[in-house]
Every structure is written in structure tokens, then in C-alpha cells.
Amino acid sequence: MFAGLEELLELVQGLPVTLRSLEEGAIFGAGEPVLSVSGRYLDFGVFETAMLGFICQASGIATSAARCKLAAGDRTVISFGARRMHPALAPMIERNAFIGGCDGVAVVESAELIGEEPSGTMAHALILCTQDERVAFEAFDEAMPASVERVALVDTFQDEKFGALYAAEVLGEKLSAVRLDTPGSRRGDFLKIMQEVRWELDIRGFEKVGIFISGNLDEEQILRYNHVADAYGVGTHISNSPVVNFSMDIVEIDGTPLAKRGKESGLKQLWACRNDGTRMPTLADRDIQSCPQCGEMMDATLCDRYADGRSLEPTRTPREIRQKVLDRLVSLEL
Numbered sequence: 001m002f003a004g005l006e007e008l009l010e011l012v013q014g015l016p017v018t019l020r021s022l023e024e025g026a027i028f029g030a031g032e033p034v035l036s037v038s039g040r041y042l043d044f045g046v047f048e049t050a051m052l053g054f055i056c057q058a059s060g061i062a063t064s065a066a067r068c069k070l071a072a073g074d075r076t077v078i079s080f081g082a083r084r085m086h087p088a089l090a091p092m093i094e095r096n097a098f099i100g101g102c103d104g105v106a107v108v109e110s111a112e113l114i115g116e117e118p119s120g121t122m123a124h125a126l127i128l129c130t131q132d133e134r135v136a137f138e139a140f141d142e143a144m145p146a147s148v149e150r151v152a153l154v155d156t157f158q159d160e161k162f163g164a165l166y167a168a169e170v171l172g173e174k175l176s177a178v179r180l181d182t183p184g185s186r187r188g189d190f191l192k193i194m195q196e197v198r199w200e201l202d203i204r205g206f207e208k209v210g211i212f213i214s215g216n217l218d219e220e221q222i223l224r225y226n227h228v229a230d231a232y233g234v235g236t237h238i239s240n241s242p243v244v245n246f247s248m249d250i251v252e253i254d255g256t257p258l259a260k261r262g263k264e265s266g267l268k269q270l271w272a273c274r275n276d277g278t279r280m281p282t283l284a285d286r287d288i289q290s291c292p293q294c295g296e297m298m299d300a301t302l303c304d305r306y307a308d309g310r311s312l313e314p315t316r317t318p319r320e321i322r323q324k325v326l327d328r329l330v331s332l333e334l
């Protein structure tokens with residue numbers, strides 16, 4: 001998932017270069033070109049490290065978020081991972097987790113920066129400070145506006161099953177979901193615990209109460225838990241995503257293809273078929289009209305995003321980028 005373009009465009013403002021790239025939120029494959037910068041090398045070479053830093057980490061986070069959302073399907077996925085990184089990185093982490101497909105982010109200021117409401121549940125700290133789950137559940141219910149779903153954290157002091165039933169007793173019809181954040185040392189068979197909670201809630205008439213899962217999740221675990229869980233809080237797996245290992249190389253000088261060993265020379269274009277998704281890199285001066293597989297039209301995916309000292313990229317909100325990402329994920333599978 002290509003991300004980081006927004007910050008990259010800020011970096012090149014005022015530079016006499018042309019920048020061509022995939023649109024933010026586009027899906028790409030290994031070895032495909034995603035970005036080119038054309039101009040006098042001394043005008044932009046000093047920014048090579050920063051350019052790579054912007055897109056390598058942002059794309060890694062967006063990719064992990066997209067994989068988690070793809071695994072979860074129509075279940076909610078909230079980004080919980082900003083606490084695992086330096087606070088200065090939180091806005092970058094949360095923005096790219098959101099455009100990658102997460103339904104919400106937990107950090108208040110990060111949510112405000114992307115124009116969204118922060119998402120989350122009650123904390124263990126609330127229950128520990130009150131030293132009484134009933135007091136904590138009732139205090140949360142009293143303090144939170146009606147628009148906030150009542151998601152009760154049920155494993156602070158009690159077994160998950162009995163904690164879930166107690167939350168249902170205290171909050172009744174107001175209870176939207178119970179959250180299980182069981183430490184790894186106490187989990188045993190976590191899926192079995194979830195199934196037990198689901199059974200006990202259902203037979204007591206709380207079929208509409210969802211099960212929200214958090215704690216060291218990734219897309220593989222999400223796939224395993226999907227038939228029981230209704231929502232996920234994913235933390236470290238997203239915020240600590242491996243970076244996408246982009247490299248930036250000179251491939252053409254004064255119109256002549258030239259590159260170091262191991263690199264394909266020449267300015268590139270990446271074509272994609274509208275019909276079957278066939279993708280094909282070529283030299284940028286080639287005009288590919290039809291797909292070699294099905295004969296349908298192909299589109300050039302690397303487009304001018306910055307030229308003549310100004311951005312050519314239309315302003316898109318993170319929500320608009322995210323929606324296009326979700327549309328793309330429909331055709332994919334893990």
C-alpha cells in the first residue's frame with residue numbers, strides 16, 4: 001500500500017523538480033516503480049534520505065493496516081499502536097493506519113488531525129482507580145455522551161465469562177460490547193475463552209452484545225478469531241510494521257538510460273489493466289494501449305503529482321483516501 005505522498009509533497013515545495021508517483025493508497029507489487037523525481041540532481045539529491053523515510057515507513061504502516069482490515073472483513077479494526085512509538089510519530093502512525101483501512105484511531109490529537117473522532121474503550125486504569133467494576137462501568141456510562149458506545153473491559157479482576165455477564169447485568173441494554181484484553185500469560189486457548197463468553201451472553205439474551213478483542217493481534221490471529229470476534233484493537237503489529245524497503249537510484253541522465261549494476265535503467269511507467277488487473281512496467285516514453293492478456297485498455301498509474309513549483313495532487317481527506325483503499329481491498333485476499 002503506497003503511502004507518505006502527502007508529506008513528500010510538502011518536502012519538495014519550491015524545488016524545481018517533477019515528481020511522478022502512484023496515488024496515495026494505491027496497491028503495488030514487489031519490484032514495481034512507485035515514484036520518480038526528475039530534475040537537476042543537486043537540487044534534490046540532498047533530500048533523498050528524507051524522501052525515502054517518508055514513503056518507506058508510511059507504506060509499511062498502511063500495508064499492515066490494510067492486511068488487518070482485509071482479514072477482518074466488515075468487522076471493526078481500531079489502531080491502538082501509537083503508544084508503542086515515540087509520541088512525535090503518533091500522527092504519522094495513526095494517519096497511515098487510518099488510510100490503510102483502520103476504522104478509527106485511539107490518539108485524540110491524531111484523530112483531530114485527520115478529521116476523525118478518536119476511538120477506544122474504557123481503560124484498565126479506570127477500573128483499578130475505582131477498585132470496583134460496577135462503579136467503573138456506571139461512571140463510564142454517566143460520563144460519556146450517548147454517541148460513545150458502551151464497551152466494557154471485563155478482565156481486570158474477573159474471569160472473562162463472569163466479567164462479561166457482570167457488565168451485562170450492570171449496563172443492560174446499554175452495553176454494546178465487552179472487551180477482552182487478556183494477558184498472554186493468562187490466555188491459554190484464547191479462542192475457547194471467546195467462544196465461552198459468546199455462549200454465556202447468548203443464552204442469557206445478550207446476542208447483540210459484541211466481543212471486542214485486543215492484545216498482540218495480527219492478521220493471522222484475526223482470521224482465526226473472526227467467527228467469534230466482532231471488533232479488534234490492533235497495536236504493535238501496525239505501529240511497528242516493517243518498513244517497505246524502497247530504494248532510490250539514478251536511472252537516467254539527460255534522457256539517456258543509465259543505472260548501477262542490479263538496477264533497470266530508464267525512467268519508468270507502470271501500466272494496469274482496467275479489466276483483469278494485469279500490471280506491466282515499461283519505459284516512460286512507451287504508450288501502451290491494450291492489455292497483452294485480455295486486450296482491454298491499460299492505464300498509466302504513475303502520474304505527475306508535482307511540477308513547475310506546485311502540487312498537482314487534488315486535496316483529498318484521509319477518509320476519501322481510505323474509502324478508495326477499501327474499494328481496492330474488495331478484490332484481494334490474504
